[in-house]
Amino acid sequence: MALDYKTAGVDIEAGYKSVELIKGYVKETMRPEVLGGLGGFSGAFSMKDFMDMEDPVLLSGTDGVGTKIKLAFLLDKHDTIGIDAVAMCVNDVACAGGEPLFFLDYIACGKNYPEKIAAIVKGVAEGCKQSECALIGGETAEHPGLMPEDDYDVAGFTVGVVDRKDMIDGSSIKDGDLLIGVASSGVHSNGFSLVRKVFDMNKESLDTYYDELGMTLGECLLTPTRIYVKMMKALKRAGIKVKGCSHITGGGFYENVPRMLPDGIKAVIRKDSYDIPPIFGLMQQKGQIEEKMMYNTYNMGLGMVLAIDPADRDVALAVIEAAGDKAWEVGYTEAGEKGVELI
16 A cells, blocks of 8 residues: 555645634734735734834743643533633733734644644634734644644744833832732633642543532633733723733742842732632642642632732722723732742
8 A cells, every 4th residue: 555644644634624714713813914814834924013112122922731731632622722822922921011913823733633623723813812913823733643643732922012111020119019919710721730630530520510610610620811911901001000010820929929029029918808719729628738839839819910009009900990800909019038928
């Protein structure tokens, strides 16, 4: 029998079909600056609209969704995991004060099932729409013999822009600033290796309904990561100076909050100042996890923590709420060794 690429495990026709299925989703993310259409060797994006910035700075972010992807396999639900991939990248760019401009995705799979690939990219496109950035390219790589046929992984990369004077770097944070916490949508995309130790990872367990969650365990855990781009843009338009911003991802509060602080300033966060989603209490109880480990692993209900001047408190909270997010005054900064204290 003559060998060809298909008998070796790579279906080129399936790749073509995937591209046809995703074209509509990609089209919905377009911005005027995008040059050319889908199918070129590279994605092109005009910078002409940003030439009036005093000192334009490009920002970039890349990430994946970690082992959360195992839940998508178990539940056979693939249309939200792409939102997570986008969120993990664009939130980092927004955290520095930037506007995400475009996104590229990378999907590696054991076998190209066009409808499944299209569902993943549908989620990527939805994440791009939520963050107002264009999906200008991507890659689907079929890896027979390297990955099981039903498995896949998804990652992404975004580029944003900011005028240097508008960058958020934490350098102006001082003693007495306020900390605003912005609600997360749940576990987001970090700590799932521990989640999978706490709960039985099978369809029966994930389909179990919990009264305290108001949904099944699987629905709760697979809830997409919240995207904060529109909220950060709204604060900027309102003239609120965000002095520092921390995206609470892997490493929880203890690793991420200090990243926005200058030397000689510590953050003090009151644990009872906001609503902690019930999934975290359920995990802590069922897994018998120490409280400090929870705050060192998970966002515990806050996807972002912002440092602002106390005079901006009321306007900032109103702007965040108007943008569709929920926020609380959760603490303050004070002189001391750089770090975070939870009280």
